[in-house]
Amino acid sequence: xxxxxxxxxxxxxxxxxxxxxxxxxxxxxxxxxxxxxxxxxxxxxxxxxxxxxxxxxxxxxxxxxxxxxxxxxxxxxxxxxxxxxxxxxxxxxxxxxxxxxxxxxxx
Amino acid sequence: xxxxxxxxxxxxxxxxxxxxxxxxxxxxxxxxxxxxxxxxxxxxxxxxxxxxxxxxxxxxxxxxxxxxxxxxxxxxxxxxxxxxxxxxxxxxxxxxxxxxxxxxxxxxxxxxxxxxxxxxxxxxxxx
Numbered sequence: 228x229x230x231x232x233x234x235x236x237x238x239x240x241x242x243x244x245x246x247x248x249x250x251x252x253x254x255x256x257x258x259x260x261x262x263x264x265x266x267x268x269x270x271x272x273x274x275x276x277x278x279x280x281x282x283x284x285x286x287x288x289x290x291x292x293x294x295x296x297x298x299x300x301x302x303x304x305x306x307x308x309x310x311x312x313x314x315x316x317x318x319x320x321x322x323x324x325x326x327x328x329x330x331x332x333x334x
Numbered sequence: 335x336x337x338x339x340x341x342x343x344x345x346x347x348x349x350x351x352x353x354x355x356x357x358x359x360x361x362x363x364x365x366x367x368x369x370x371x372x373x374x375x376x377x378x379x380x381x382x383x384x385x386x387x388x389x390x391x392x393x394x395x396x397x398x399x400x401x402x403x404x405x406x407x408x409x410x411x412x413x414x415x416x417x418x419x420x421x422x423x424x425x426x427x428x429x430x431x432x433x434x435x436x437x438x439x440x441x442x443x444x445x446x447x448x449x450x451x452x453x454x455x456x457x458x459x460x461x
Contacts, residue, residue: 228396257441257442257443258438258441258445259443259445259446261445261447261448263379263448265379269453270429270451270452270453270454271371271379271429271448271451272451273447273448273449276434276436276445276447276449277436277438277441277445277447280436280438280445282447282449314378314379316379316381316447316448318445318446318447319443321384321393322381322393322394322395322396323369323381323384324381325378325379325380325381326378327378328378328379
């Protein structure tokens with residue numbers, strides 16, 4: 228199975244900040260990497276697919292980059308509604324695997 | 335509007351069985367792979383199983399292989415998860431999720447992703 232490791236596990240930031248979350252795969256996954264946002268008590272929401280493609284309806288302050296084993300989710304100009312937990316997920320092979328999550332908290 | 339509505343969760347004793355259902359609407363159900371993804375209380379996301387559009391291919395996480403069975407009824411726009419031999423570590427919110435996909439220019443293979451999710455149903459395994 229491909230292991231996905233996110234860093235950091237938690238992060239404090241302020242409204243208006245720019246934050247970066249990284250995700251590393253245990254082997255190359257090309258660009259088959261997705262990012263999700265999850266708020267407490269809610270289902271996850273797809274933000275980015277194919278490493279850098281923005282899902283329809285997702286604000287443009289979210290962006291993704293990377294290929295191979297190293298990937299980044301960047302959120303520019305943090306908004307109050309962005310404070311949530313973020314997960315990466317590989318779709319290169321089955322079983323699909325997720326990172327452990329990064330909790331973004333208000334500073 | 336795409337909707338996925340899970341049902342069937344509840345409290346079950348260790349070793350017991352439960353069948354989850356997911357009712358789909360607002361899209362052509364028979365055109366999509368579908369998955370079950372679970373989340374233990376306070377923990378991260380774990381993919382459980384998926385099934386091809388026509389039900390001819392099924393995949394499972396090692397943690398549930400041999401105990402859980404995924405199935406679908408395209409005539410009823412429904413996805414199912416039969417869970418047998420339940421253990422305490424199966425306690426989770428179970429989500430059904432639609433697998434979208436897209437061919438990305440310049441790359442071999444198809445990008446797939448969970449683009450729609452249900453609200454989840456809680457399964458608690460405890461005596």
